[in-house]
Amino acid sequence: MSENREQSASYAPINRRDMQGDCESCFGLCCVALPFAKSTDFAMDKEAGNPCTNLQTDFRCGTHTSLRQKGLRGCTVYDCFGAGQKVSQATFGGRDWRQAPESARQMFEVFPVMWQLHELLWYLTEAITLQPADSIRDELRRALEETTRLADLDPASLLQLNVAAHRAEVNALLLRTSELVRDEARRQHQGPKGRGMKLGRGADLIGAKLKGADLRYANLRGAYLIASDLREADLRYADLIGADFRDADIRGADLTDVLFLTQMQVNSAKGDAYTKLSPSLTLPPHWSGR
Structure with a gap:
């Protein structure tokens, strides 16, 4: 933790x-x-x-x-x-x-x-x-x-x-x-002041190509991430409250220490055994590699 x-x-x-x-x-x-x-x-x-x-x-x-x-x-x-x-x-x-x-x-x-x-x-x-x-x-x-x-x-x-x-x-x-x-978190990890996507609530990222993206500290509150490619993306310390993860590909992504992620959001995404989650969440049985 x-x-x-x-x-x-x-x-x-x-x-x-x-x-x-x-x-x-x-x-x-x-x-x-x-x-x-x-x-x-x-x-x-x-x-x-x-x-x-x-x-x-x-x-x-x-x-x-x-x-x-x-x-x-x-x-x-x-x-x-x-x-x-x-x-x-x-x-x-x-x-x-x-x-x-x-x-x-x-x-x-x-x-x-x-x-x-x-x-x-x-x-x-x-x-x-x-x-x-x-x-x-x-x-x-x-x-x-x-x-x-x-x-x-x-x-x-x-x-x-x-x-x-x-x-x-x-x-x-x-x-x-x-x-x-x-x-x-940005201060502790010496991230640049502007680091992280400042998108605001409801950002349209449907189908976005974000494989391997550095999304640490991002404001993704209420973002539409439907069918987005987030494979191997780094989402640590991102605010994900209300974000729509339906069919988002988070295989291999790092979602440890994200803020306000729910099991329902996790369940709606596409992940695998290499997706990293916080301890309060579980890998859904229907994910690939499970």
Whole structure:
């Protein structure tokens, strides 16, 4: 782990492993609550609130081992940040929507709200461990505590939340964290002042040829990296929050010490056993060389 990441448990009250989906503890909420449209990611249409035809009575997927072969690649990419088990076991006390059909609609509406809160928890739990952000650590801790409190609300209260406003407040803190960390990393590694791509949010890099590129310290927040060639690129200390990695080729790329990368982004890219990731992320089983 980099010197820029604080090890103290007091700075990481949430285990980030718990911020990943645990299907065994969930009532198949992503397979019911969320809609999807027929596309390269899904072989069929499904409306929100309707169970997927592959969902079994035990809430397991009947075609889990062959999802990609059957045109359901999107299912292998998705990660709920642990929102599924939170809603199933905590918010609704372990009573599933089949046992209590009167709660089904509310449960399905709560799930995407919880998903957003848990995504923020993922980012904040990372931000609070970053030593260069020490000057705003108290603000990050308060934001983490408040987001945790919101995630513990009852279903009715969760549906009344202004999640967009809370996201905006947290994002401002995450942006400050990113700037502090990237500036410190640039200084420590004696990188030129202007080093790193200063692209800003939403940069269009669809299909970009970036093989072997030095993208350290880059601002890639919300960048469109769809089908880009990032083989063997150096992305250390790049801010990747919200970047679209669908079909981005990151074989052999170095993504250690990147900022705000999620398992869902990793899952959507094309990597291999030589792709370097931070310890909180795992190499997807569908990657080449796995």
